[in-house]
Amino acid sequence: MDPAHDPLSQVFSLLDVRAARCTRFAAGGNWSYRFPAKPALKFGAVIRGDCWIDFGDEASHRLATGDCFLLANAPAYVLANDEDVAPEDGIASFDWAQSDVARRGGSDTVLLAGSFAIEASGAELLLDALPRFLLIPSRSPSATVIQSTLQILDLEIRGTGIGADVLTDRLADVLLIQVLRAALDQSASEGFGWIGALVDARIGKAIRLMHADVAHPWTLDALAGAAAMSRSAFSRRFKSLVGLAPLDYLLRWRMRLACDRLRRGATSSATATQVGYSSESAFGHAFKRVYGHAPKRYWRRHATGEKFPTTSNK
Incomplete structure (x- = not known):
């Protein structure tokens, strides 16, 4: 691979x-x-x-x-x-x-x-x-x-x-x-969160697709189709293994990448494009949904060592 x-x-x-x-x-x-x-x-x-x-x-x-x-x-x-x-x-x-x-x-x-x-x-x-x-x-x-x-x-x-x-x-x-x-x-893949999901033939394929092209406008239909599953079956299986719905997992992975890029000095607008958002405003709303504040405040919190509140990525 x-x-x-x-x-x-x-x-x-x-x-x-x-x-x-x-x-x-x-x-x-x-x-x-x-x-x-x-x-x-x-x-x-x-x-x-x-x-x-x-x-x-x-x-x-x-x-x-x-x-x-x-x-x-x-x-x-x-x-x-x-x-x-x-x-x-x-x-x-x-x-x-x-x-x-x-x-x-x-x-x-x-x-x-x-x-x-x-x-x-x-x-x-x-x-x-x-x-x-x-x-x-x-x-x-x-x-x-x-x-x-x-x-x-x-x-x-x-x-x-x-x-x-x-x-x-x-x-x-x-x-x-x-x-x-x-x-x-x-072991069965259950109990290992997203790590266990990687060895599941269908769910693992969907996760690899998201990681391979994080900026792609992925939809639930597209991911379920790639896994050769119905929307409902795919959603249930994904959440049972990963602990998150498919698009929630994608959101949080995008925000992890965004934090890394912001920490390395990338601008908010450039980061928005790199992680799949057509506008800085849309990116800001997504970032705030996960971390509770706008991207422009990231550096201040990061510099002072304040812990970021996050939703668990089990």
Whole structure:
């Protein structure tokens, strides 16, 4: 697929999704550590041994060697190999400021973890499309590919070779896409928002068409026809997968692109044309519908760090 027409690649580029940090934890004996809630996207993987992850309000999940998981907007959780051990503070117990590698006793259990930086004003576009906890077990058909990436990542985190930081970041980026692919391969597309909709043959085609030519005057009839569905069936299926009606999704995607262009210095009139509006006035009304104010106020709010109110893009 042409990356320019791949919606997931476009969103990752627009939100500037990139690895922020990768860490390694090795432990022996019995242990338990709690970690705070964090409104971010994180991954974890068990390289050796096994343990539990416990969110407190639901059953614990057993993690075995080769298992990999994602956390999206995760609440506080506990990682432990013995659930009867009182948890210690997983941040304060180690000098994470000085090292990406932490050790406790031996190395019966080894975990890798990492987090991703996302452009703040649009983070919910990605985070809200993912379940809070997403597990790719070692028995998954895609696990072999993921484990190969993890093995190299483990070597780079521990290594001192030149370019290790760059390689670590790139491998984490690759790992994120591999895990998302594996999750969609093992699950029904429901529950993954617009990401899951991409693998639906008909709805995915409609989304790719909108992304490929965002300025086109798309109508519900045209999109339904491209998906070879009736208007009503297409609308129902689209909303059940994406959480938005088709033209609402298009509106919000156009406004995401508009924010990016305005932030980069484009004028309101030029941006209006680029995202499919025949007049600056029509564009302004659409922008205000999504963000609550006119485009000309965008820079002032953006410069002061004020959070933009948005409608969820689940």
